[in-house]
Structures are given as structure tokens and as C-alpha cells.
Amino acid sequence: MKRILSIQSHVVFGCAGNSAAVFPMRRLGMEVWPINTVQFSNHTQYAAGWQGMAMPAGHISALCMGLSDIGVLGHCDAVLSGYLGSAEQGDEILTVVAAVKAANPAAIYFCDPVMGHPEKGCIVAPGVTRFLTEKALPVADVMAPNLLELETLCDVHLTDLAQTRAAAHQLLARGVKMVLVKHLGRAAREPGRFEMLLATPEGDYLIDRPLYEFVRQPVGVGDLISALMLANLQAGYDAVSAFERTNAAVDTVLLHTWQADAYELQLIAAQEAFAAPEIRARAERLA
DSSP, rough: OEEEEEEEEEESOOOOOOOHHHHHHHTTOEEEEEEEEEEEEEEETTOOOOOOOEEETHHHHHHHHHHHHHOGGGOOOOOOOOOOOHHHHHHHHHHHHHHHHHHHHTTEEOOOOOOGGGTTTBBBOOTHHHHHHIIITTTTTEEEEEEEHHHHHTTOOOOHHHHHHHHHHHHHHHOEEEEOOOOOOOOOOSSTEEEEEEEEEEEEEEOOOOOOSSSOOSSSSHHHHHHHHHHHHTTTTTTHHHHHHHHHHHHHHHHHHHHOOOOOOOTTTHHHHHHHHOOOOOOEEEO
16 A cells, blocks of 8 residues: 655645645555645635635644654655645744655655646635745656646746747656646647646647536646545556546536536545546647
């Protein structure tokens, strides 16, 4: 059994951050150790707002020290980071990553570089974007940005697939071993589909799924994608197979959510797809 330390946000109601990631990874057979960077009543895109707080400085370090004290930190196979409540939390996470890798050199760091998009209602604390670009990027083994986050990481504007591939390879050139661009958006080859790009030193792959017409787009899809990709990799699937399984499972979740006319992701209803996804779309290797 693989063990994943998942450090990201938590919402009491709904599915975002760890609330979107922990159950699917466990359903895939992972032992997951969640640490919450913030605890909110709900995600930040509700018009009525939210209640809650970021965890205080030292919280992440203290919890991981506790794991070290009981001798389990060396059994951790991967660290997943997502939404940060402060830039200082990022520094704590990198200290944890270093400790995990010192105890288990085979462990990997999967960074989901969640950045602020105020127009969508996604807000991050000052300094987080700079931390991700300057400190997390050089340490990450896998990065999973969306298009806007990839633009920020590379300081470039992207409008098509070729440019996006080139930007992903900028990250590979800086030491990242795998880049998953979770949503190509305006750079997609087919605008009417939800496309993702997987870039590796061995080649680039494109995959798509349907776009469902939601009245309000569900939140937490990116968190779910990162969690499933990491869990599939840890389950022993190669990068392309993990990519295909992730895409299929996420499609099933979105289909259930759309059919239920729901705003929050329907993870429970779609849970069979995490362990046994029905793969209808194969990844295309790009020339």
C-alpha cells in the first residue's frame, strides 16, 4: 500500500482541496494522510461568502514533526500540495518534502500550483504565487497547472497547443519530470472539448472529454484531477495509462454532477470510476 501526504485546503461542505482529493485517492487503495492548510465552511466561490481560517504558522511543521516522532515519515511515498493559506505554509511544505525524501529517497513531490483567479472568486494569500514560481517549481517532481498557472510559471501568454507544449517543456528543462496541464482552455485544439496535456521527457500526449453545460461550473475539478493522477501513478500505472484513467474518472464525476444538476462534485455517486474507470478516450501521442 502506498502512502500519500496531502497538504491542501479543506471545506466542511462540498468538494474542494482535500475534500475533493482524499476520498478518491483512498478509493484507489492509497493510505492518505491529510493536512489542511485552511478550514473553510465552503469553497470561496459561493456568492454568500464563506467562514473559516488559514491554519497558523508552524501548524504543518508541528504535525509533520509528530509523524517523524512516531517513525512513520519514512513510509511516505508522495507529498501532494495544493491550495495554500499563506506563502509561509509553502516554506513549511518544502521542509516537509525534504524530510520525506531524506527518509525515503524514492518519494516524490506532486505540486498542484493553485494560484489566484479573482474573476472566478478564487483568492490566494499574498506571496503564494511568487512562492510557487520561485521555490516550489525547482523542487517539484510533477506539476499540474491549468493554462493560466502555466502562463504565470513561464511568464508567457499562451494561445495554442504548440505554445503550451513549449511552455510545459520549459518546466521539464528546469527539472520537473512530468507536467500535467489540467485544462487547455483557449489553447485547446478543439474548443468544444475539455482537453488536457501531459508532457514528459519521452513525449507529449493530448486527451479530451466532453464539456457539460453547467449553470454554475463545479469547483474542485483541478484538485480531483491532481489527486487521481498521483494515485494512479502510485498504484503502478505508467504515465499515459494514469493520464487516461484520470481523464475517464473525472468525466464520470462531471457527468454524474451534470445529471444531478448539482454545483458540488458528485464523488460518492461516481466512486466506482475511481478504482475501475471506463476508458472511452485514449491519449494521443503528439508528433
